[in-house]
Amino acid sequence: MEVIISSKPLIAMLCALTGAVLVSLSGRNPNIRESWSVAAAACMFAVIGSMVPEVMVGNVFKYQVFDILPGLSLTFRSDAFSMIFAFVASFLWIVTAFYSMGYMRSLEEHAQTRFNTCFALSLFGAIGVAFADNLFTLYLFYEVVSICTYPLVAHHQDEEGYSGARKYIVYLTTTAKGLLLPAMILIYVLTGSLDFADNIHTGIFPADVSSGLVIILFICCIIGFAKNGIMPVHNWLPGAMVAPTPVSALLHAVAVVKVGVFSTTRVMLYVFGTDQMGALGLGTATLYLASFTIIMASIIALTKDNLKARLAYSTVSQLSYIILGVAMLTPSGIDGGLVHIANHAFSKITLFFCAGAIYVATHKKNISEMSGLGKTMPWTFTAFGIASLSMIGAPPVAGFVTKWKLLVGAMEMPAHSIAILLVLLSSTLLNAAYFAPVTYKAFLGKRPEGEPYEGIKEAPLSMVIPLMIAAVISVIIGIWPDFIMTFVNLVSK
Amino acid sequence: MDFLIMNDYGPGILSILMLLPLAGGFVLFFISEEERQKYWTLGVTILTAVVSLPLYFKFDPTTHKYQFAEHHAWIPSLNVYYTLGIDGISLLLVLMTTLLMPLCVLCSWNYIKTRVRTFLFLLLLIEASMLGVFMALDFVFFYVVWEATLIPMFLLIGIWGGDRKIYASIKFFLYTLAGSVMMLVAIIALYFNTDPHTFSIPLMMGQDYSSTFQMWVFIAFFLAFAIKVPMFPFHTWLPAAHVQAPTAGSVILASVLLKMGTYGFLRFCMPITPEASVTFAPFLLWLSIAGILYGGFTALAQSDMKKLIAYSSVGHMGFVTLGIFVFNTIGMEGAILQMINHGITTGALFLCVGMIYERTHTRELHLNAGIGKYMPVYVTFLTFFSLSSLAFPGTNSFIGEFMILAGAFADTKLIAACAIPGAILAAAYMLRMLQKLIWGGTNNPSHIGLSDLNAREIITLTPLLLLVFWIGFGPKPFLNVMHASVANLLEQVNGIQSGAASLAQVILP
Structure with missing residues (x-):
């Protein structure tokens, strides 16, 4: 491993920040405004892409911006672990930029300038989290994401929007201030530094720190990163579904929730380390918490007729796969968890894109009203079907790779194998x-009584093309998972 | 006098700093036109700020001794001297005071319409006396300037205040006067217990006072300073004074006058009565926690923006006293930094409230709901200052709060854990205020025709915004100057700490 001192991680983030400023200044001309969004996304993707070859051979980019206190600095690092998240998020930003253009214009939404500005700022925060080299930097950008997504969730500015957004911000800031902040300060007091370790095994705690304290800190971190949607702090997620669909898509499939699980796993592996987690039984405890979330959220999802609500609970459940995988502490388990950051991103964004396309085309939100729509909206529902397969974990779609790795990981575990299987x-x-009934009824069911076929057609191309792209990529990374797996293997080896 | 490093930089720079605003104030009476008076005052305050800047660059951060010192006989028969000097604790406070005053003049430009000359004179007068407080090294002179800050502030609230200005100004005056009287008693008692008798503050430190004597002196000092800070439960004068005071008054009150209380703890209580400080520290820590929580909860319940910020000050100052009384380096340096941070951030927030009040003539949150749509520049500033106030990472208060809590965790984990809800509450009341102002609800009052900030207002807020991020990302220039003084102060206290008797042993013979 070689450390390359380079400002590239910072430049990637500045692309998003500059984009946000330019977008906010060009509100008068929607076309110029949207092209700034796309340009910023493309620039960011290009800068991140330019780091890929070095990172793939195990090198790490580092850049210190501010040295604040001893052991406390604003520093960025781009390693294999951050690349899993950064590469996927920056790519999907481009896709979403096109999609949201179609969505927001079709529905003639208000305050599109504010919307696009906050969107870019949220990406700025998300990439900041991905590239954070220490707990302080991570915390800073974690909070930036919380603040910048508030206007997106409250976008409609109606009672429902405000109450959803209030719940959102209350959950996220309370957990961050109440659990993460003290945990971070205590870690600083105990170790004199907030820098992440450079491997996933050792952690950063000196041997003489009492194990009781480490356990408390671990709990604070797992629950404190409430964006990871783990129960009992998952409730903000369904509440935030009042947001416009592109927000749900990008933020709740890619940026926000992934910031949560990314932070959680980053801290699990690079602050606590697999050795200590294993020795204190923290892995096992987390396994059961994640398992509980997976099963409960799935059961709740079954009961939801609103498509976005069902997707929201599916997200809660799927996020815990990532934590579950890492908590197995076996190489295959960690692989399976981390690769799911990318797999879930592509598949879930497809599902949200489809939900948005259905809404734009038919103004339907409930699954029971969607039967028979497959005939008139074949592309959308095909994509939905593909992404559903990925969620289920069927071959040859991305989710299968996750499931496979997780199953192998579970079998590698010395104990608790059967329960996790x-x-x-x-x-x-x-x-x-x-998931299956949605696609099944769309293609094979009949329209409900009094609901005609006439007048329903696919959503605009600027929406259908992005959702097809996301679906196709889900298949591609299911068949050729090597690209993402290279990064994942670098982390777990 | 080996604790003084005499001034060799110009003729008595500290005296000049005090005299500039004073002299400038008297010149005001020879200027007839109001507009010119404002420009003159602005010029004087800016000049004072510029003259004060070299203090930072010439300051020697390697020593805890009092620098730029001046020592002259004043009333030799009573052992009263005119001694000035600053160390790492007071340097930043002096600089903050001189920086804030031009902003106070700017924010009063259109706000004050009656008796402009008197108002400006009082501003300059209070600047001179506040600087005196942070520079004085002789107790008699200190007491004179300490009291001298009271009268201009009393008049600022009493003449240019809101509807209940008389009630508020008298409450403010009585409370702080009560504290000051206690301090006077303590000063005289100290004078007669030093050998040879002296009013010199540095000479009073490190004397071998008896435990009981220290306790009484500490209690007297504590009352004076706790009222000034204000610590829970001595805080009730603060919201009244803030709500009624004109914007400039609120800014001075929050940013500088409150700091005189915490400065007092650092300058007098700890070095002069170290044993009593250690004995009483647990109580002060819990009072700090009470203030943090009480201030937070009360701020959450306010609908008046000024009251909200006033109660938030109670909480924030609780963090400062918490940092002071954990008696470790990181906590104490954090506390001193937080004093500066609070001055910057809360000062800026009061400026922001004043700006909105000038436009809508109300400070009620629900009447100002939804102004974000009409005043985007204003709410951008307000957002950053509010984030700073809730200790958002990357802003100045985060560093202060982080250091204070780190100090507290290193000392007693329980106390630190009890302060954490205060941090959550700060986020809650600040975000609530922001949400109301920027977004409001579904039926906001109409604000059509509301104008955004003008150039003067932007110039007023910008320096503070720069400082918010400067300290947030690069606090080292600010922390470096205080290392030596804080280390010396802790040595004075911790030398005692191991030998200090517990409170029970002292009061139960």
Whole structure:
């Protein structure tokens, strides 16, 4: 491993920040405004892409911006772990930029300038989290994401929007201030530094720190990163579904929730380390918490008729796969968890894109009203079907790679194998039970009484093309997972 | 006098700093036109700020001794001297005071319409006396300037205040006067217990006072300073004074006058009565926690923006006293930094409230709901200052709060954990205020025709915004100057700490 001192991680973030400023200044001309969004996304993707070759051979980019206190600095690092998230998020930003253009214009939404500005700022925060080299930097950008997504969730400015957004910000800031902040300060007091370790095994705690304290800190971190949607702090996620669909798509499939799980796993592996987690039984405890979330959220999803609500609970459940995988502490388990950051991103964004396309085309939100729509909206529902397969974990779509790795990981575990295998199997069945009927009824069901076929056609191309792209990529990374797996293997090796 | 490093930089720079605003104030009476008076005052305050800047660059951060010192006989028969000097604790406070005053003049430009000359004179007068407080090294002179800050502030609230200005100004005056009287008693008691008798503050430190004597002196000092800070439960004068005071008054009150209380703890209580400080520290820590939580909850319940910020000050100052009384380097340096941070951030927030009040003539949150749509520049500033106030990472208060809490965790984990809800509450009341102002609800009052900030207002806020991020990302220039003084102060206290008797042993013979 070689450390390359380079400002590239910072430049990638500045692309998003500059984009946000330019977008906010060009509100008068929607075309110029949207092209700034796309340009910023493309620039960011290009800068991140330019780091890929070095990172793929195991090198790490580092850049210190501010040295604040001893052991406390604003520093960025781009390693294999951050690349999993950064590469996927920056790519999907481009896709979403086109999609949201179609969505927001079709529905003639208000305050599009504010919307696009906050969108870019949220990406700025998300990439900041991906490239954080220490807990302080991570915390800073984690909070930036919380603040900048508030206007997006409250976008409609109606009672529902405000109450959803209030719940959102209350959950996220309370957990961050109440649990993360003290945990971070205590870690600083105990170790004199907030820098992440450079491997996933050792952690950063000196040997003489009492294990009781480490356990408390661990709990604070797992629950404190409430964006990871783990129960009991998951409730903000369904509440935030009042946001416009592109927000749900990007933020709740890619940026926000992934910031949560990315931070959680980053801290699990690079602050606590697999050795200490294993020795204190923290891995096992987390396994069961994640398992509980997976099963419960799936069961709740079954009961939801609103498509976005069902997707929201599916997200809660799928996010815990990532934490579950890492908590197995076996190489395959960690692989499976981390690769799911990318797999879930592509598949879930497809599903949200489809939900948005259906809404734009038909103004329908409930699954029961969507039967028979497959005939008139074949592309959308095909994409939905493909992404559903990925969620279920069926070959040859991306989710299969996750499931495979997780199953192998579970079998590698010295204990608790059977229990976790059962969780994985039963959750697969549950996933199938709540996803399969949507596509099935769309293609084979009839329109409900009084609902005509006439006048329904596919959403605009600027929406259908992005959702097809996302669906196709889900298949591609299911068949050729090597690209993402290279990064994942670098982390777990 | 080996604790003084005599001034060799110009003729008595500290005296000049005090005399500039004073002299400038008297010149005001020879200027007839109001507009010119404003420009003159602005010029004087800016000049004072510029003259004060070299203090930072010439300051020697390697020593805890009092620098730029001046020592002259004043009333030799009573052992009263005119001694000035600043160390790492007071340097930043002096600089903050001189920086804030031009902003106070700017924010009063259109706000004050009656008796402009008197108002400006009082501003300059209070600047001179506040600087005196942070520079004085002789107790008699200190007491004179300490009291001298009271009268201009009393008049600022009493003449240019809101509807209940008389009630507020008298409450403010009585409270702080009560504290000051206690301090006077303590000063005289100290004078007679030093050998040879002296009013020199540095000479009073490190004397071998008896435990009981220290306790009484500490209690007297504590009352004076706790009222000034204000610590819970001595805070009730603060919201009244803030709500009624004109914007400039609120800014001075929050940013500088409150700091005189915490400065007092650092300058007098700890070095002069170290044993009593250690004995009483647990109580002060819990009072700080009470202030943090009480201030937070009360701020959450306010609908008047000024009251909200006033109560938030109670909480924030609780963090400062918490940092002071954990008696470790990181906590104490954090506390001193937080004093500066609070001055910057809360000062800026009061400026922001004043700006909105000038436009809508109300400070009620629900009447100002939804102004974000009409005043985007204003709410951008307000957002950054509010984030700073809730200790958002990357802003100045985060660093202060982080250091204070780190100090507290290193000392007693329980106390630190009890302060954490205060941090959550700060986020809650600040975000609530922001949400109301920027977004409001579904039926906001109409604000059509509301104008955004003008150039003067932007110039007023910009320096503070720069400082918010400067300290947030690069606090080292600010922390470096205080290392030596803080280390010396802790040595004075911690030398005692191991040998200090517990409170029970002292009061139960």
